[in-house]
Amino acid sequence: MLPQFRSRVHSCELITETKMQPPKSQHISINAPTSQSLLNYILLALVYGGILLYRRQPLTTKWYYYLILGIIDVEANYIVVKSYQYTSLTSVMLLDCWSIPCVIVLTWIFLKTKYGFRKFFGVGVCVAGLILVVFSDVHASDRAKGPKPLKGDLLVIVGSMLYACSNVTEEYLVKKNNRIELMAMLGIFGAVISGIQISILEREELHSIKWNAGAVFPFIGFALAMFLFYSTVPTVLKICGATMLNLSLLTSDMWAVLIRIFAYHEKVDWMYFVAFACTAGGLLVYSYRSSKEADDTAQVTGASDEQSRVGDEESGIQNQVRSSFAGGNDDQVSYKELPSNGSPSKN
Secondary structure: OOOOEOEOOOOOOEEEEEEEEOOEEEEEEEOOHHHHHHHHHHHHHHHHHHHHHHHOOOOOOOHHHHHHHHHHHHHHHHHHHHHOOOOOHHHHHHHHHHHHHHHHHHHHHHOOOOOOHHHHHHHHHHHHHHHHHHHHHHHOOOOOOOOOHHHHHHHHHHHHHHHHHHHHHHHHHHHHOOHHHHHHHHHHHHHHHHHHHHHHHHHHHHHOOOOOHHHHHHHHHHHHHHHHHHHHHHHHHHHOOHHHHHHHOOHHHHHHHHHHHHOOOOOOOHHHHHHHHHHHHHHHHHHOOOHHHHHHHHHHHHHHHHHHHHHHHHHHHHHHHHHHHHHOOOOOOOHHHOOEOOEOOOO
């Protein structure tokens, strides 16, 4: 998403246990990143597509824009999930912060969002943390970091850029249209694109899987989590915007480190804590708002509301005049005599 992330719920490569022989058990690694997201898109298409059909409303945006969004979202999920094969979990969770500067640049260029110097400084501190993560993955040798950490880190960065494109596009569409249409079309095109990609890249992998409870439940759990996430993202985008969405997702980094230390008993390099401190510091700098800025925001909001009210009143006056003109009354008023911006017109 929206995704959805984005679409933006990450997952590790699915691991299942199947009993090939009674006395022995074998761990089977399922390498099917696109298949993990397919069920989520199907759920989006069924739930929100059903609502859209029930309302019988025409599309407010051309279908090919949703097609482009679906391609970006599917490939972002594929690339990020693929990166788990090459680098560590914590690296993925921290490096996805690269989507933040990408979102800022895209919203600044296309949505005309204004950012002050302090916000750019906060993002720069976050990027410094990302550089520390990459440096740690390349040079640290005393911890489990994946077979090809540099390749995995680059995949995460590319996926984060695609996530940024997806989030900014979703913010534009959800503010212009409605989230039901956005989720329905994203689910439809995401399911179609995922199905085509699965038939090309993951067909043999799916045939080789022994489908049992241990293999099915991870797929279902991941799909439900993604569906809830994708359903929530449009609301957050409409209220706060794509930049704040990506900043708020940084809290997942803390949980990733804690889970890795206490649940998996893995050793975390000390530079991760420095990187996380930089990321947290950058987040605080970005989100800090002085009282003057809060007052300015309130004044701008009040002015916008006043302009909207005045515009509605002028629209109502024009509609009344049009109705009078169409009805053929004696007190017809020509459009040249309508007041503009509260001042009498000049002939």
